[in-house]
Amino acid sequence: MNEKRTVSTVSEVINDFLKRKNLIQEESPWALGESTHGGIGVFATRDIESGEEVFKDYPVIIGPRTTPNNPVFCMACYRNTKPVPCLENCGLPICSAKCKEKHKAECELFKKKRGEVTNHINEKLFKFSTPLRSLLLDENDRKVVAYLKYHEGAIHGFEIDKLQKMGMKFEEPEEKYLRRVCCVMDANAFEVIVGNENNYSNLRGLYPLGSLLNHSCVPNMMHVFDKNQLMVARACMKIKKGEELCHSYARAIWGTPTRMYHLVRTKHFICRCPRCCDPKEFGSYMSAFVCKNCNGNVIPKHLFNLKSDWICEDCHVEVKREEVANLMLTLGSVLSSFDGENIEVMLKFLSGKLRKLVTVNHEMVVELKYKIVWIIGHQTQYKWNDIDDNLLNLKKSICEELLDLLRILRLGECKLKGLLLYELYLCLKEGMRRDSLTLS
Numbered sequence: 001m002n003e004k005r006t007v008s009t010v011s012e013v014i015n016d017f018l019k020r021k022n023l024i025q026e027e028s029p030w031a032l033g034e035s036t037h038g039g040i041g042v043f044a045t046r047d048i049e050s051g052e053e054v055f056k057d058y059p060v061i062i063g064p065r066t067t068p069n070n071p072v073f074c075m076a077c078y079r080n081t082k083p084v085p086c087l088e089n090c091g092l093p094i095c096s097a098k099c100k101e102k103h104k105a106e107c108e109l110f111k112k113k114r115g116e117v118t119n120h121i122n123e124k125l126f127k128f129s130t131p132l133r134s135l136l137l138d139e140n141d142r143k144v145v146a147y148l149k150y151h152e153g154a155i156h157g158f159e160i161d162k163l164q165k166m167g168m169k170f171e172e173p174e175e176k177y178l179r180r181v182c183c184v185m186d187a188n189a190f191e192v193i194v195g196n197e198n199n200y201s202n203l204r205g206l207y208p209l210g211s212l213l214n215h216s217c218v219p220n221m222m223h224v225f226d227k228n229q230l231m232v233a234r235a236c237m238k239i240k241k242g243e244e245l246c247h248s249y250a251r252a253i254w255g256t257p258t259r260m261y262h263l264v265r266t267k268h269f270i271c272r273c274p275r276c277c278d279p280k281e282f283g284s285y286m287s288a289f290v291c292k293n294c295n296g297n298v299i300p301k302h303l304f305n306l307k308s309d310w311i312c313e314d315c316h317v318e319v320k321r322e323e324v325a326n327l328m329l330t331l332g333s334v335l336s337s338f339d340g341e342n343i344e345v346m347l348k349f350l351s352g353k354l355r356k357l358v359t360v361n362h363e364m365v366v367e368l369k370y371k372i373v374w375i376i377g378h379q380t381q382y383k384w385n386d387i388d389d390n391l392l393n394l395k396k397s398i399c400e401e402l403l404d405l406l407r408i409l410r411l412g413e414c415k416l417k418g419l420l421l422y423e424l425y426l427c428l429k430e431g432m433r434r435d436s437l438t439l440s
């Protein structure tokens, strides 16, 4: 990058990218500007209605995530239905002749880089392949990547170490470029899910304009991806002209310390949005524990400090941060041990032990309720025809409680609200079906 990274140079690069992808809007409701969060941000150039589409964006780099257990999928269409090893022995999965054609340039690159070729899918290679794809970018797209923000640090670039351990060799400038790409991806990439909950592929995509949205835990923007991984970014509440457009880099159903830990570790900043500034999280107490002494709410003693001890709001008894961390770990492992086969055990834990330890809206309670919502009506043993009225009503109440919580957290027309409303609608539909059977 020769020119300085300013609002005007970045705007030029982004607009050129959108033009090349045919995504330029006639009168776009956004413009880049200096953000009070630091660096560049995206701002509304007019009032925007809730639900209105604000921009579309396309990934400059996209590929598999490195998460464990990510099922292998076709490198060209990203579907995970029966990918087979590429017949050219590059080690990557591909699913059809059409996809093989699309994958040709990448196939050549990977064969050249690997040296040794084999006729099976190399799952490690697949998993760490995304940054390597940047070697296929043309000058214009490399310029886009060069203008995106990044942070250096030990946790970034491990994909390149893994590829080198697998025997790949990179010249010094190439390695430097690849490591920079990893840093840029870590700072900016979006999780992209292709498929549905039963059969999905997990990707990460670098969306140039999307990358310029700063974070807020009270976001005014949300996004979805279509089947071609095109991002559609929408307002999830009314936005006034001049306001900064922000989305959330963390899960809304995490409490403040969990979101803070995630943002510091992965994005290197401390959020100071209204929710993070309020130790009670708008009265939701999503991270509070029940005081062993007086049953009051135990909350972090100091804001914006990951090492803070905790304190009871009522009796002021202090709790060491290590004790809270251990409790969170224990609760987390209990929750992940629930596989959905026995909902009664989950319900007993929810209304029994868990409620004695944490507040009614604690993130662990929310996580468990969320699990229960996706089990009732959908999973084996708990399909609509298998459940009694009690379980049906329970699911309905949980959906309503979670929707209330989203309102308290000021999350507007977010994706989770849409999903919960849909599940609530399914409960009401099933209830009406049962009523009509009783009447007939």
Ligand SMILES: C[S@@+](CC[C@H](N)C(=O)[O-])C[C@H]1O[C@@H](n2cnc3c(N)ncnc32)[C@H](O)[C@@H]1O
Pocket (backbone or CB within 6 Å): 035, 037, 038, 039, 040, 041, 148, 149, 151, 187, 188, 211, 212, 213, 214, 215, 216, 267, 268, 269, 270, 271, 272
């Ligand atoms: C995806 S980029 C967002 C655009 C970025 N501001 C830029 O200049 O390109 C993410 C980085 O922006 C900064 N950032 C985003 N939201 C922030 C916030 N709420 N407070 C402080 N820094 C923030 C952090 O450095 C973060 O790692």
